[in-house]
Amino acid sequence: MSRTNLIVVLLVVLLGSAAESARILVFFCQTARSHHIVFQPVIRELALRGHEVDYYTHVPLKDPPKNLNQIVFPHLEQSMKVMEEMSMVEWGQMPKVPLEVFMRTAGLELPGLDCHNFPEVKELLSSDKKYDMVIGEFFFYVEHFAYLIHRFDALGVAFSSNPDMSWLNEMSGLPDNPAYMSNFLSDFPGRMSFFERVKNTVMSTIVKAIDVYYVKTRLQSVADEHLRYEGWESRRSIFQEASDLALILTNSHHSLGYPSPTAPHVKGIMGTNVAENPKPLPKDIQDFMDSAEHGVVYLSWGSMLSVKELRNLGGYDPFVKIFGSLKQKVIWKWTSWSGEEPPVLPNIMFSKWLPQQSILAHNKTKLFITHSGLGGMGEAITYGVPMIGIPVFGDQFRNTKFMSSVGFGIGIDVFNMTEASLSWAINEVLTNPRYKEEAERRSLIFKDRPMKPVDEAVYWIEYVLRHGKVLQPASATMPFYQLYLLDVFAALALTLIVIFVVVKRTIRLLFRFIFNRNGNHGKTKATVSKKTD
Template sequence: MRQFTVLFVCFFASCYLGVESAKILGVFPFPSKSHYTMGNVLLKEMAKRGHEVTMIGYYEEKHLPQNVSYRNIKVELQMNEGDKKVNFFDQGMANAYLITFFLNYAGGKMTNQTFNIPAVRKLLESGEKFDAVIMDQFIDDSFAYFAHHFSANHILLSTTSANSWVNPLVGNPAPPSVNAEVLLEFSSYMTFWERLRNTMFYLFSELNRQLYFFPKQNEVIKKNFPNARPLYDYLYNVSLVLVNAHESFNDPLALVPVMKNVGGMHVSPSGKLPSDLQKFMDDAKEGVIYFSMGSNLKSKNLPVKIRESILRVFAKLKVKILWKWEDETLPGQPANVKLSKWFPQQEILAHPNLKLFITHGGLLSTIEAVHYGVPLIALPVYGDQKLNAATAQQKGYAINIPFAEFEEARFEMALKEMLRNPKYKQNAEQRSKLFHDRPMKPMDEAIYWVEYVIRHHGAQHLRVAALELSWYQYILLDVVGFFLAVVIAVLYILKMIFGKLCCRKSKTVKSKTH
């Protein structure tokens, strides 16, 4: 009887809202766990709610509930030249301009390989139709072709806050005076010199996209689909952007109606810790520090000098440390340090004995810390980590030590400051209250807007008029040109009038003289 009631309620709600089972294609082949995680949690939840999901991804979901329609199309990508691997701890990766060139290369290689995966080609040639294509918006703009090919609503998922990669695609106003570039280390509250640097990098990035990256992505489309239209015909046809942001952990930024902040939708309710970890944390009378550099960065690859500095500092502490360490042994491991290649991060963050989280500043980890009210020491290395760390420090729940500026004394001082000063914990708890104080859960909001776009056939009424303007019209160059032309014309006419008056006056004076 209870099951019948639940089914009846679901059926009634579905009829009332006009929501039927939709066919959703997810495109998340970038070989980064954080990018895949964002798409996978959304699409898996949509499958649980009765939608038919197909996921193109570098990773594969193997833990699916029964009776859901979720099809994996796994892609194998070769992103490195030969055996050469990118070392993200390399100091050179801290340079935003060098990262841009690297992303140009990676984006071209990833998109072209994905289009040529046999399973992907088979899907493209299958004649299937989808109601929506949800894709990762990150160095993969040629994937906009998927939405056109399948006659589907085009939905973007931005794994960071509103940024210059996505803002122009939906006409979102984003002046570089307050919108910090993702690859730089600024919050929205910038000094003059920071605004100068931010504007210079914004101009460089936009020129790079328009003059190099977009043409290269257009070549990828033309190479794989000779009859396709130019990239620009697909690029700006976006119905919705789901943004991994929220005012509790990001600076508030302007958003056009098609952009929705759903930051935190990946956070799942905390489960039980394994018995050994539960005992370890319960018995930690002085508290516990959790240390993890995320999924892409490996602690085992830390430079030896920095690793030894961290160990010396840890050995002086009375608190216990959980360190995500990807090797079998750690030379010089202190007695108060427990190692594991993997930890249940959210369950650890939820434990009352956790004092702080030492992190690389990845956005997913930052969001989880805010969710549970845990202060941070951030050691950002590359990408948006520097922006996330700067923003967290500006909001008072973190201490930011850029990895390129790491010093043992500075690290030790930051640990002591955070363990002794309660303001960081208080600020983290305040941010957690803001995070939870929402009209609906971020996952529910994300799914609502996806279904809304499908119900309203692309929700064209949410698109701003700026998308109908060319770039020079948008920044009013035509209006400025008109005013300049009028001013020049007026000045010219005045010059002619004064010239004639002066000439007439001169003739009058001469005639009187004679």
């Protein structure tokens, strides 16, 4: 190949790459780290593949690529302290319907979730920036930020850190069937008894009605007051904007949940947060684990349960006592928003930060004690580590129920963290091989995929960048009365009523005619008889 031809080929490749790169806005108002960690590898990969990404977040990426511009909201620590004072445990114990009302209300009042008031958001709305795509989590009490799609006249893509949300299914155009699909706040199994189906149907209907009410009233009011920009008056309702998406990526996989149908533009990509090659452990942790002759027990509630709340629940002392008697060593993630320092105890390594994946990937890890968040469960199941789930809030109860029902772990009530219950569960999982065997079987299912989760997520994002909303079913943007065939049923009912009325009147007229005719015929016979006489 001549030098001239080589230059031409290089120019074509470079121009082709430039043409395929896109300007992408990623907007995450959620303060919970778990909502960010699951999808941050996808955001990083988009930037590495040449897309220009603006990332609005409470939880910034470390060492971002040069074309990933991070705009960091400043309220994360304040939000976490408020959540500690409010008690996630108390939230989790609320009945499901009051909990949904409370979460909808609190979602507009917690520090950090009121992003519509942030100067960074006001500046974004009034800017002259151009975007080809807007990515965000538009289902979890922040639906009003779907108006960013309208503001920039861009393709909309949603991330969802929860897989089985009735609200997500409703807005994607494939509503739940409560006969076998339960809301993520429920712990009902895939196969329910009659009374479970009754309860699930009633609860799902009420929760969705609450969602519709709050989106159409509270959130719509907030958006109309705060999310204003040139041309905002022409936009549709929040519900319509948040439903009109090209793609929805969910943190789901059938190895860690009950399989159920989804709309064509909904893709499960759980595992995006699992590194292909976990980073080497820090030397102190590596030495600690390598020296554990009988293995290591790893305990972490993430940011869900602080040490302060663990003490209030009566679980701190039983854990310390049981761990002190184990032949295994223990690594304990220490979470305290008040600044309390961890103690120094034999056999236990405390740390405020831990490289979770690297710990779970170590061959000495025998047990993971967790709050049953999907991110951590996906990491543990990747490496075939059995678990004990102690759920605190939200979908964690459902995840724990699944873990127990299929057999790769045991669930414990957060209010039953007694020495007896904890000791039994820990020893059961450590000594009974069936939990490890099922965890390894699930690991094989989890990893048996045509492509890596991050690659799949980026593939579908770039697919809709190329082709638009070709995956979106008509049902996603259909009005409620059309989707549920209310107009059809009304027309059929009206038709049946008309037919019934017509038939009823026809029969009445027919009988009247027959009776009148018989009556007249009888009168004629009587008249003839009289004349004859």
